Amino acid sequence: MSNAAIDGVAASGIAYRIVEHGPVRSLAEAAAARGVAVPDVVKTIVVRLADDDFRFVLVPGDRVISWPKLRALLGVSRISMPDAATAKAATGYERGTITPFGSTTAWPVVADERVRGREITLGGGAHGVALAVSADAALVALEATVADVSDPEES
Incomplete structure (x- = not known):
């Protein structure tokens, strides 16, 4: 099997x-299908700082982006979530498949500090495909900025 995400992680x-x-219809289903705990299903979220300026944000499955923390880290007063078409244009991936590996543009990566020290799964560039990697190795390969940028997901 080959696609841009797999080629990108291989090249790293x-x-x-x-x-x-x-x-899968939920993070819990994704975790079960991948054989991992929910926090190890790492969501890759694309955020927009300006018209042509995006970031990948990696967040454990049981957490959500803390917008105040992320804005403070990036030194901006406003961040938005692009619509699905804009996210695909910026990354080459559909929502639910997004990963920094093999993206059409190597946008900077911000990772929540809680992903460190574990094996994680990320989007694999296609629906029903994930990449399992050492978080620490991925953070180095992606030159990620690692910080506290999430809050617990409210149930």
């Missing part, structure tokens, strides 16, 4: 596994 030189699974 870090160890990875491809995890293929069927359709």
Whole structure:
């Protein structure tokens, strides 16, 4: 199997596994299908700082972006979430498949500090495909800024 995400993670030189699974409707289903805990399903969220300035934000599955923390880290007063078409144009990936690996543009990566020290799964560039990687190796390969940028997900 090959796609831009798999080619991108392979080119990074870090160890990875491809995890293929069927359709999932929730993070809990994704975790079960991937054989990991919910926090290890890391969401890659694309945020827009300006018309042509985006960031990838990596957040554990059981957490959400803290907009005040992220704005403070980036030194901006406003951040928005692009619509699906804009996110695809910026990354080359559809929502639910997004990963910094192999993106059409290598936007800077911000990762929540809670992803460190574990094996995580990220979008694999196609629906039903995930990349399992060492978070620490991925953060180095992606030259990620690591900080506290999330809050617990409210149930």
